[in-house]
Amino acid sequence: MALIHLEHITKRYFIGTANELTVLDDLNLSIDDGEFAAIVGPSGSGKSTLMNIIGVLDRPTEGQYVLDGLPIDQVPDQRLSMIRNQKIGFVFQSFNLIPRTSALSNVELPMLYARVSQKARQSRAYALLQTVKMGAWASHMPNELSGGQCQRVAIARAMANDPPIILADEPTGALDSHTGRMVMDIFHHLHENQHKTIVLITHNDELAEEAERIITIEDGRITGERAGKAARRIP
Numbered sequence: 443m444a445l446i447h448l449e450h451i452t453k454r455y456f457i458g459t460a461n462e463l464t465v466l467d468d469l470n471l472s473i474d475d476g477e478f479a480a481i482v483g484p485s486g487s488g489k490s491t492l493m494n495i496i497g498v499l500d501r502p503t504e505g506q507y508v509l510d511g512l513p514i515d516q517v518p519d520q521r522l523s524m525i526r527n528q529k530i531g532f533v534f535q536s537f538n539l540i541p542r543t544s545a546l547s548n549v550e551l552p553m554l555y556a557r558v559s560q561k562a563r564q565s566r567a568y569a570l571l572q573t574v575k576m577g578a579w580a581s582h583m584p585n586e587l588s589g590g591q592c593q594r595v596a597i598a599r600a601m602a603n604d605p606p607i608i609l610a611d612e613p614t615g616a617l618d619s620h621t622g623r624m625v626m627d628i629f630h631h632l633h634e635n636q637h638k639t640i641v642l643i644t645h646n647d648e649l650a651e652e653a654e655r656i657i658t659i660e661d662g663r664i665t666g667e668r669a670g671k672a673a674r675r676i677p
């Protein structure tokens with residue numbers, strides 16, 4: 443069964459009283475557990491809107507989203523943040539770390555929402571920081587870290603509740619090529635060694651090539667799909 447299953451998804455924005463804009467238009471997409479999929483498309487094609495729906499930050503206007511067997515349209519709003527916290531680790535272009543809060547506390551945050559005890563939170567957060575080679579920076583604030591270091595902390599945070607899905611929106615967009623490479627290598631590691639489902643949203647074709655599946659979106663519709671390098675890799 444697909445981990446992410448989108449069926450006839452339409453998203454419309456109503457602008458003023460008379461105008462509506464169809465941003466996602468009868469979109470169908472299934473991503474299986476353990477896949478590494480890239481979603482590519484030009485600016486304005488609907489990628490962020492799609493990410494918000496996959497990440498249950500927003501609901502479609504029409505259509506059904508089944509996440510890990512759970513029909514999201516049947517989940518009340520007040521339960522969505524819990525589901526998000528369990529199922530999805532978010533990684534953003536702009537890192538979205540909490541300022542004036544240590545790297546360690548940033549990584550602890552999703553576990554705080556999940557009501558993990560303080561002791562367990564701290565030790566897991568520290569272990570996660572070590573896996574992204576940021577253990578030595580645990581007590582540092584985001585403004586003391588480089589962009590690449592911030593993104594590694596953000597990936598550790600995304601992993602906090604061990605979600606099956608990592609949803610990354612232009613994760614290397616703010617980084618130079620060397621640190622961007624490091625971030626992509628972490629995603630490959632999580633995919634290959636921890637069986638994480640990686641959904642990478644990007645307008646960078648070169649990065650998208652590294653996925654197993656490359657899904658093209660244009661004007662709110664899926665217009666193509668092809669295999670990427672990860673699909674051809676010989677084990």
Ligand code: ADP
Pocket residue numbers: 455456457463465483484485486487488489490491492
């Ligand atoms: P992408 O991420 O591919 O650049 P987006 O999903 O951000 O595309 O946007 C797709 C289209 O939807 C754009 O035309 C954008 O202006 C429009 N849009 C996005 N969010 C809103 C909103 N909250 N209200 C109205 N229009 C929006």
Ligand code: ADP
Pocket residue numbers: 499522523524526527532538552555
């Ligand atoms: P809500 O405001 O719906 O209660 P929370 O702020 O409690 O949601 O967030 C719950 C989880 O969802 C957290 O793990 C958080 O990282 C993630 N999350 C919610 N909104 C966003 C967002 N805009 N960007 C990134 N992550 C988000």
